[in-house]
Amino acid sequence: AQSVTQLGSHVSVSEGALVLLRCNYSSSVPPYLFWYVQYPNQGLQLLLKYTSAATLVKGINGFEAEFKKSETSFHLTKPSAHMSDAAEYFCAVSQGFQKLVFGTGTRLLVSP
């Protein structure tokens, strides 16, 4: 069965610093991979998705993620953090005709 592991339940950065949120997946077949963001008291919003096209995926709000098969990773990055990026981020995996399986989430804290 597929699964994802998000390293670090909380990540703190300063405004303007690099954001790096880690996600490693486990899948027996080429996966579909997703990053979602959740702002307080809201649902989840899709940031970006990997569906076996380009390995470097660009999403909304300046975020991007790189699929690395050799490392079974799909880390999320943003060159310069903004205060509005403070939220919870979820990595998710799907193996085609299966439901999405989510990681436990990483809360991003951005300080001035």
Place this chain on the structure above:
Amino acid sequence: EAGVTQSPTHLIKTRGQQVTLRCSPISGHTSVYWYQQALGLGLQFLLWYDEGEERNRGNFPPRFSGRQFPNYSSELNVNALELEDSALYLCASSLMTGDSGGYTFGSGTRLTVV
């Protein structure tokens, strides 16, 4: 285009009562998914409906049930509410089973059991 809509947005119930949550998917989406997000427990998969059929069920007791209607909207029913059922219940929809585009989520129903 209207997104996934959930109702009600907030709900307070007493332990032992029953509750029904509703979800309308994006027009054209046939798959509906329910997740429970309790404090500190992440997103726990509850139920998956597609074309009116239950496709998969998470590790929840039978008092959690639901259905999908011919117009693809869905209800989640929880009987004999317990305090630990307090959570944000999220509904999501997708174009079809296994859609590689991912899910579109609603804003959720916040259920508080007292």
